[in-house]
Amino acid sequence: MTTLVVLWSRIRALFARERLDADFGAELDAHLDMLADEHVRRGLTPDAARRAARLALGGSMQLVEAHRDRRGLPIVETTVQDVRYAVRALRRHPVYTSVVVLTLAVGVGAATAMFTVVRAVLLRPLPYGQPAQLVEITETNPLKGWTHTVSAPANFLDWRARNDVFTDLAGYFGVDDRGASTLQRFVEIDGEPAPLSGVAVTGNLFDVLGVRPLLGRTFTWDETFDGSDRVLVLAYGTWQRLFGGDPNVIGRTIPLSGRTKTVVGVMPPGFFFPNATAQFWAPLGLSPADFANTRRAHYLAAIARLKPGVSLPQARDRMTRIASDLEREHPDTNTQMGVRIEPLRDIMAAHARASVLMLSAAVAVLFLIVCANVAGLQLGRASTRLREIAVRRALGAGRGRLVRQLLAEAVVLSIAGSTLGLAIAAAAPALILRAAPSALPLFATPTVDVPVLLFAAALAIAAPIVFGLAPAWSSSGVERLAERVDSGSRRTSRARDLLVALEVMLSVVLVVASTLLIRSLIRLQRVDPGFRPEHAVAFKVTLPSLRFPQGADRVRAFGDIERRLRELPGVEAVGASSTIVLRGYAWTGDATIEGRAADDYERELRHESVTPGYFAAAGIRLVAGRMLTEHDGATSNVMLVNESLAAAYFRGADPIGKRIMFGRPTADSPTIARAAADPWMTVVGVVADAKQDGMDKPVRPEVYVPYAANVQNPATFVVRSSADPDPMLAAARRIVRAAGRDFLVGDETTLDGVVSASLGGERFRTSLLTAFAGVAVFLAALGIYGVLAYFVSQRSRELGIRLALGAKPRELFAMVVRQGMRPVVAGGLVGLAAAVALTRLMASLLFGVSALDPVSYAATIGALALTALGSAALPARRATRVDPMTALREE
């Protein structure tokens, strides 16, 4: 209690310094007067009395100091003094100060911005109960080339019934490989249809996730099924948008694509599953029989919650045994079907993980360079202040006090730099999202929150310790400064050389890494996608399934749209497809090839339904045979295959005229609804391989069937035209809207945009790393320049004498450059070795370029050598221009 009272009074004293000082001064004066009076009474002269009084009382300065120390908090006071002094000193050197502050701002800004991404992608816990217990379950099958395929509903039910390692399993449907929702519905708002994307789920999904709704309830397991599925849970944003946040929304009905659904629940803000694009959740709506019997088609994504105390390996072990039981029981569908179980968090972040880790490492390296650079600048400044320091030392400043003074400057610089850096970082999330919307997982939105602020604060604290201690350490020479100012400066320049070597070394690593990524990206962009991305737009059209229940109706509706699009001015070709190039997802089916043993080939075949114009519109070449025509309809039993299929399945034999069948006579697969009595389809043509999963992925065997043979809704239209994309898409939207007020248009893009989006992750990491490397090289150049400029200014006298004695400017130039290149060469060599060791770690991010790619290394060496020489040339030229007379007078 007393301690607090004392502390409080000390803190108060900090703010009343002047008044208290004056008060105490007056008190001391009074004391002196009274003491002097006493001495006068004893018979001294007034002067002698005053002197005696002073002696008796002690030095008044010391008394005042002691009084201050006792009264206030001396640490705070000297710190305030240090900081005030530092600010004043820094203000006198605006160029130095702004260079340091800007450098630090770049370092802290880049690191903090990166941290927002790391936190969003890898660290922030998922907004579910006990998220660490959640896993994703997928199926694997070496026969089909599956490494992680969504489950067959019947398998899912068996897992759920037989396992004893999970509290429960839940399934969902309607999300593509990149996590974007593919389940498009619409609602009417003020008579206008508005698209909503959602996810179809099993009734227990929210229970497995361990989340409670904000309002109402979530689903029950029984609501999963057809008949009791007319219920809906809304995302918080959807509730706000459609109902203005009306708290009485529960029980209200909305027509979702013409089907009346009752809102039973609203999820809290911040909840997402599987990502932020899901605006509603609806039950799967399968019939129990369908659910239990569909073992061939795979479309149900599965998650599960581990029972408390059950480890991942235990769960894998148990589930593998269940999978082999199923394999025995259902050899027809489950041969070699395995399971893969991974933590949900890892799966959700999987495609960005390697990039984010690589970039984090790069940003850490950049931060080190920033610190080294600022340390170098500080050293340079410290060495110009040797005299000042020596004087203060001579006047009795303790070593600790001097180091504290230097650190105070570092802290002031760091706070200014970090604040500016934080401002940069705060703008970063929006920039990142705009520049590379597809680079980050859809659930991960980088934001500046409390942990991010703490991170920036930690950097602000760490930075001055790293860069501020270097000069302090070097001023251990301060001890001897009074005698030998020179030894201190020599020591300082050795330290600066070391720092430059460090900067060069780290820059080499970054430049090699970024060159490798740039070359990968160039290779990727040069990959022939198998279609012509330029001058083509694409968009998805979803028909209301209630109004168009029959396949034939849908074909007619799509055909109408296609015909009207073709009449637009400038249009060269129009076509539609059930999927689109480079989208990373596909319909697949179990295929049989005539005349081949069933276990002789990969059975799972990709199939796409296309209209005849599709190939011309997308720019996919015909290689052999003929294209599809308007006469190839639902019953013509023809198909095209891609080159990969021809090569893999027919091994050089002419594929034209061969026959392929989807499923078997007893097929339970719903993916191909065949109207024809004869299931066999004849190959009439071979088309070029068009990329499906990514520019860096091999093309898989695929067949194209006439749209009418396997009608899919939605369809993606591709329009090739000489018109600009935006007016073209606007015109297309008008046409679709005219064809049906409730037709939904979505995913509007250009084929160039599709390619670009598929390279989004690559472009994102490449441009960021290149920016980091650029900053690193710039800082290294600044470091080299700083050291040499200092070298030249220190040696100007020597240089002047040499010139006076007849040295050629060329020789002096060479001397300075040589001086500058020493740390560069040393650092560069170590850097190359480090690059060889480190870039191997990023092999998974490279395409068509080896981590030891000689071109990248040569380019790095060349670029850095040029930069280093360039930054050495300026001070070297100054060396040749030293005026001997001025130089001699300077000392």
Next chain:
Amino acid sequence: MGDARSEILQGTLDMMVLQTLEAMGPLHGYGIARRIEQVSEDALQLNQGTIYASLVRLQQRRWITASWGTSDNNRRAKFYAITRAGRKQLAAETENWQRIAGVIGRLLRLSER
């Protein structure tokens, strides 16, 4: 060693200041210093300046208060007065001091024997 004047322990000076204020009523720094010197009959080595450190300490603990006033010979001076908390503290300290002094005295007498 032969010097008969003793250094003052920090806490003891505080106690003496409190006792002085308790006995004499409000007093300025000079008066307190003089009074302690007189009472101790110069047996204590007191640097008058150190009195002020003690006064700050006591003020911070709210055991004394200070206010400006006029001295006997018409000089403006800062007067210190003991507070109720100060009296309580003084009583506790005095009791404590006497107990310890008693113990130490007994101990010293014991070892003499």
